[in-house]
Amino acid sequence: MTTTVTDTQVRVRVRVAVDAPQHSGLSEPLDYLSERLLAPGTLVQVPLGKREVTGVVWPHAEGAAGAELDASLLRPVSSVLDGLLPLSASWCELVSFAAHYYQRSVGEVALSVLPPQLRLLDAAQLLARLKRMTKWLAAPPEQVPEPMRPELSGDQAEALLQLDAALAAAAHPETAGPPAPVLLYGVTGSGKTEVYLRAAEHALDRGQQVLVLVPEINLTPQLEARFNERFAAHRIVSLHSGLTPANRLRNWMAAHLGHAELVLGTRLAVFASMPRLGLIVVDEEHDPSYKQQEGARYSARDLAVYRAHQLRIPVLLGSATPSLESWQRAEEGRYQRLSLPRRIGGGALPRVRLFDMNTLPRAKGVTTVISPPLLDALRERLERGEQSLVFLNRRGYAPVLHCTECGWKSGCAHCSAWRVFHKLDRTLRCHHCGFTERVPRACPDCGNQDIAPLGRGTERLEEQMAELLPGARVARIDADSTKLKGALETQLNAVHAGEVDVLVGTQMVAKGHDFRRITLVAAVNPDGALFTSDFRAPERLFALMMQAAGRAGRDAEAAARSEMWVQTWHPLHPLYQSLRTHDYAAFATSQLAERRMAGLPPFAHLALLRADARTPELAKAFLQAAADWAAAMPEARQVTLYPPVPMSVARVANVERMQMLVEAASRGALQRLLWHWLPELHALKREHKGVLRWAVDVDPLAI
Numbered sequence: 242m243t244t245t246v247t248d249t250q251v252r253v254r255v256r257v258a259v260d261a262p263q264h265s266g267l268s269e270p271l272d273y274l275s276e277r278l279l280a281p282g283t284l285v286q287v288p289l290g291k292r293e294v295t296g297v298v299w300p301h302a303e304g305a306a307g308a309e310l311d312a313s314l315l316r317p318v319s320s321v322l323d324g325l326l327p328l329s330a331s332w333c334e335l336v337s338f339a340a341h342y343y344q345r346s347v348g349e350v351a352l353s354v355l356p357p358q359l360r361l362l363d364a365a366q367l368l369a370r371l372k373r374m375t376k377w378l379a380a381p382p383e384q385v386p387e388p389m390r391p392e393l394s395g396d397q398a399e400a401l402l403q404l405d406a407a408l409a410a411a412a413h414p415e416t417a418g419p420p421a422p423v424l425l426y427g428v429t430g431s432g433k434t435e436v437y438l439r440a441a442e443h444a445l446d447r448g449q450q451v452l453v454l455v456p457e458i459n460l461t462p463q464l465e466a467r468f469n470e471r472f473a474a475h476r477i478v479s480l481h482s483g484l485t486p487a488n489r490l491r492n493w494m495a496a497h498l499g500h501a502e503l504v505l506g507t508r509l510a511v512f513a514s515m516p517r518l519g520l521i522v523v524d525e526e527h528d529p530s531y532k533q534q535e536g537a538r539y540s541a542r543d544l545a546v547y548r549a550h551q552l553r554i555p556v557l558l559g560s561a562t563p564s565l566e567s568w569q570r571a572e573e574g575r576y577q578r579l580s581l582p583r584r585i586g587g588g589a590l591p592r593v594r595l596f597d598m599n600t601l602p603r604a605k606g607v608t609t610v611i612s613p614p615l616l617d618a619l620r621e622r623l624e625r626g627e628q629s630l631v632f633l634n635r636r637g638y639a640p641v642l643h644c645t646e647c648g649w650k651s652g653c654a655h656c657s658a659w660r661v662f663h664k665l666d667r668t669l670r671c672h673h674c675g676f677t678e679r680v681p682r683a684c685p686d687c688g689n690q691d692i693a694p695l696g697r698g699t700e701r702l703e704e705q706m707a708e709l710l711p712g713a714r715v716a717r718i719d720a721d722s723t724k725l726k727g728a729l730e731t732q733l734n735a736v737h738a739g740e741v742d743v744l745v746g747t748q749m750v751a752k753g754h755d756f757r758r759i760t761l762v763a764a765v766n767p768d769g770a771l772f773t774s775d776f777r778a779p780e781r782l783f784a785l786m787m788q789a790a791g792r793a794g795r796d797a798e799a800a801a802r803s804e805m806w807v808q809t810w811h812p813l814h815p816l817y818q819s820l821r822t823h824d825y826a827a828f829a830t831s832q833l834a835e836r837r838m839a840g841l842p843p844f845a846h847l848a849l850l851r852a853d854a855r856t857p858e859l860a861k862a863f864l865q866a867a868a869d870w871a872a873a874m875p876e877a878r879q880v881t882l883y884p885p886v887p888m889s890v891a892r893v894a895n896v897e898r899m900q901m902l903v904e905a906a907s908r909g910a911l912q913r914l915l916w917h918w919l920p921e922l923h924a925l926k927r928e929h930k931g932v933l934r935w936a937v938d939v940d941p942l943a944i
């Protein structure tokens with residue numbers, strides 16, 4: 242730290258991470274003057290341009306402290322938010338790593354992962370909040386009876402034994418290296434959650450804090466309930482974007498001050514400040530929602546692994562269908578793989594039946610929703626009083642309306658996409674930009690009254706199921722049916738209580754739920770994902786189908802008569818063949834072999850450069866210029882730059898979107914290129930009028 246004497250006062254130069262806009266090119270913390278020493282991690286308010294903004298006092302980069310700066314040019318810190326304990330050095334390091342790796346500014350990442358309210362409060366307001374939190378904490382946890390713990394299955398006990406060994410080793414960092422990440426590979430219904438609970442318990446017993454990440458907290462109220470029940474005697478808080486700003490700040494502070502012992506949260510919680518963090522659990526580690534898709538496009542799963550390594554603590558990645566990245570690392574021995582190969586209670590996984598749609602007689606213009614044998618299977622369940630889940634990953638009534646006379650289709654005026662017909666409120670809605678209109682009475686082009694839905698979404702499927710199964714209680718769960726607060730929970734409870742015979746839904750119902758009465762799961766039209774250009778589409782489809790299958794027969798007693806039906810035009814596709822035998826390992830092996838041949842992740846490293854512009858030509862010209870620039874750099878020798886192409890939905894809300902893929906054999910080579918290349922793009926953009934924005938996505942999930 243440099244001190245200077247101005248007038249009579251001693252002033253200290255401090256680095257402060259502020260959220261400067263990306264185009265300013267200010268990616269590192271800025272220098273300010275302070276009248277007193279400020280610990281790194283302290284929150285402050287500082288002037289930035291004409292504004293006052295919240296920032297975080299940042300540790301000095303190693304070796305850089307000596308750089309001289311004319312102190313008279315620096316502006317003073319406006320105020321210090323003293324009330325709050327400074328963020329730790331390791332937290333700052335995590336943020337720094339994420340910022341550099343994902344190519345964002347340190348300040349942007351630091352500020353965007355703190356509770357939004359922290360940026361709005363002054364010192365006095367913050368103190369008031371702290372007081373209120375202390376009061377909230379002072380209410381003693383209720384006197385709770387000792388929680389019920391099931392006796393562990395042999396597989397669970399074995400997995401825990403190994404985990405405990407890792408925990409114990411981590412307690413002696415001087416003798417052991419950081420523990421390897423653990424991949425808990427357990428089939429659906431094998432009791433992974435119980436392993437998380439026990440591992441968490443052990444860490445809590447050691448006085449440590451535990452962080453549990455879940456893909457979407459609202460989707461699995463059961464999981465939250467199980468944690469709350471088991472740890473009723475402990476302070477447990479949740480962190481996700483659905484909390485009110487005040488509660489999010491309160492919960493965050495409780496974790497930051499070490500009062501909350503367990504944090505259960507979504508991807509943003511990977512940045513929770515936890516001074517005694519001793520274990521990180523990532524449930525459904527393969528789930529795409531761990532990847533942030535806007536701003537700093539980080540992967541919470543990958544950052545969890547980094548954070549655990551940094552703190553030398555265990556991280557537990559759980560899944561029935563691990564990401565191919567994690568699976569490959571386990572194959573290489575870099576992750577420790579623990580397996581739960583059997584379902585609790587010894588029940589079998591459902592029998593998978595592939596129904597070949599080509600065998601149905603073809604009637605012109607009519608596609609059968611439910612093949613006759615599947616209909617029989619559904620009727621059987623109905624007669625036995627068992628539940629069925631019919632799964633279709635498309636909401637709304639029909640994906641498009643069309644005119645039988647002139648061929649008009651319900652396109653979106655602003656996007657290169659169809660507008661979806663929602664029958665309930667008789668609207669046409671664009672699922673990309675939100676543009677919504679009443680359904681026209683007649684074809685807007687030719688006036689024909691006969692406009693008809695094409696294809697099928699969950700709304701229509703629900704209607705058709707009710708027609709096909711008279712008397713059955715049919716319910717639908719998707720993003721439309723669950724908009725109201727608490728709606729999802731109510732609807733799920735009805736399913737659990739047996740008030741529903743046939744549940745129609747999107748992927749919302751296919752994942753994670755511990756349904757006890759379902760003995761049949763049917764995927765009516767899953768083929769779409771087999772032939773898209775995204776190389777990860779098969780992996781996602783397979784994971785989703787395995788998850789969906791896993792909702793059937795969770796009660797061991799009913800397992801033997803449980804089935805998963807797949808209606809497909811491609812029954813011989815290798816993906817379905819692996820599904821038929823529940824053979825994730827075979828699927829992973831064949832996919833990994835393909836990826837290796839094609840030079841794709843995890844055997845190569847990717848980044849996507851995206852440009853949004855008023856016309857496709859402008860977006861393309863910018864990306865091409867960026868590529869030309871990169872090609873001239875020495876770092877480009879180890880990377881491949883692919884030609885710019887339109888994104889799969891090229892136009893959204895009147896913005897044309899193009900992307901360019903950058904590929905390298907090593908992470909380091911990719912990082913070096915990005916590091917030197919991206920700063921140049923700010924200037925390049927100024928030369929390309931009409932380009933609205935550009936962004937880079939490191940380790941993109943969707944291509």
Ligand SMILES: Nc1ncnc2c1ncn2[C@@H]1O[C@H](COP(=O)(O)OP(=O)(O)OP(=O)(O)O)[C@@H](O)[C@H]1O
Nearest residue numbers: 391392393394429430431432433434435585753791
């Ligand atoms: N040792 C045990 N003894 C008895 N029941 C158990 C035991 N472990 C777990 N269970 C119960 O088995 C069911 C399935 O467990 P759990 O939900 O943890 O499985 P899972 O592996 O997470 O499944 P999925 O991947 O399908 O979500 C739950 O109802 C759980 O309460």
Ligand SMILES: [Zn+2]
Nearest residue numbers: 653656671674
């Ligand atoms: Zn639109």
